[in-house]
Amino acid sequence: MQYIEPHGHMVSRTTDDYERMALAGCQAICEPAFWAGFDRASADGFYDYFRQITEYEPKRAARFGIKHYCWLCINPKEAEDIKLAEEVLALIPQFLDKPGVLGIGEIGLNKNSRNELRVFEQHVQLAQDHDQLILIHTPHLEDKLKGTRLIVEALRNFPKIQPKRVIIDHVEEHTIDQVLDHGFWAGITLYPESKCTPHRAIDMLEQRQAERIWMNSACDWGISDPLAVPKTMQEMRKRGWTPAMIRRIAWDNPRAFMGQCGKFGL
């Protein structure tokens, strides 16, 4: 069954992963801008990275018949440095018209600091000014609850931002309701140890009847599985899900959200 990977950091993955994903039915991968595993030394590092995910990575994906899209931002881990953040924010507009750019992301919070929040709000303003979709990262582990609350609260200060054009990713059982009840989309991430297992994801999908939710692997340079989505689709079959409902999560929902950007073509 074909599927979309809505959140994969393919710059950190090999062509073996592309091949496996293609064999598993992946038709499109969406790659948010993220932390490289170390702090970049200057805005120039981000400029090159933006070129990589807007120009080179789509060509790498195309060799496997996979469409590649991306999102742009300075990630929350590097947002403590306000001066750097503002330099990077100033770079983003020149990339927004690139054919695969879907919007601003993955912005958000990491340790829930004042500077991170300020940079988050600057990104939201940028998205508002350029009418862009928004993809949001919620913090890890013990910081997630607080960060999600701060993010939802901050978004309410931008009345022109439509909740249906915002996806708040990496939700778990204690944050999913807050995200969906405020009208945003929610992403469930299938990532070992620090995020959800397939069965927990399926539980949440059933509780919320698959409304405005997608699931993703967020595969990156850490121990993660680029096939987490098709493996979870397999678990859904074991749990009695119909093919139509599996397709809704793995295909229809991502298309519905990202199709709000006219560049997303599937």
Added chain:
Amino acid sequence: MIDWIPPHPVNLVDLGFMDSRSKLIDLAAFLDRVQRAGQEGDFRVQALKNAIALLSLDEPQRAKEVLLSFSDPSTEPIAKATMQGAIGAHRG
């Protein structure tokens, strides 16, 4: 977009019992291990023990309550991020 179609009923216990049993034994062994090593005073071990107590809840909200028990309950942003990683439990 099609309307929600609930899954066909399946025996979830058949599906998940062995995996859950394995994880529970692993958890028990971890607590034994840290105690033998004299490391059970670590705040994370106490956080784990507090979370385990929540498994006795009657309502099907255990996963949510466990996550809440590990979470930072404060509401104001911190002045400055002094580290980039997360630990897994709020120090309190």
